[in-house]
Amino acid sequence: VQLQASGGGLVQAGGSLRLSCAASGNIFRINDLGWYRQAPGKERELVAAITIGGSTNYADSVKGRFTISRDNAKNTVYLEMNSLKPEDTAVYHCNAKGLYIRDYDHIDAFNAWGQGTLVTVSS
Secondary structure, three states, X not given: OEEEXXXXXXXXXXXXXXXXXXXXXXXXXXXXXXXXEEOOOOOOEEEEEEOOOOOEEEOHHHOOOEEEEEEOOOOEEEEEEXXXXXXXXEEEXXXXXXXXXXXXXXXXXXXXXXXXXXXXXXX
């Protein structure tokens, strides 16, 4: 399973960006989708996550500003980011966990990461 993220870029503080991440491959089902970020010199942290049932979870630092959503038909997860702050500057990675079709009679679990997309917020 491969994940392709897009939508990063340079934006001024207070601006908005929308990240997308599309999964491809022999996917049977995607259970959990999430966005993580890693700023220079810091550890990777969870930004937002969404389950197959639509339940969401957000980091305290982005609550009320970021919205995660998913399109199951397109195997895609989105992150709408509003009121961006300089401290949101980081490389954003998408993550997907689920099941894939290994061969004609085997289904196996996967935990895949996207390549990362850089978000830079200027003050």
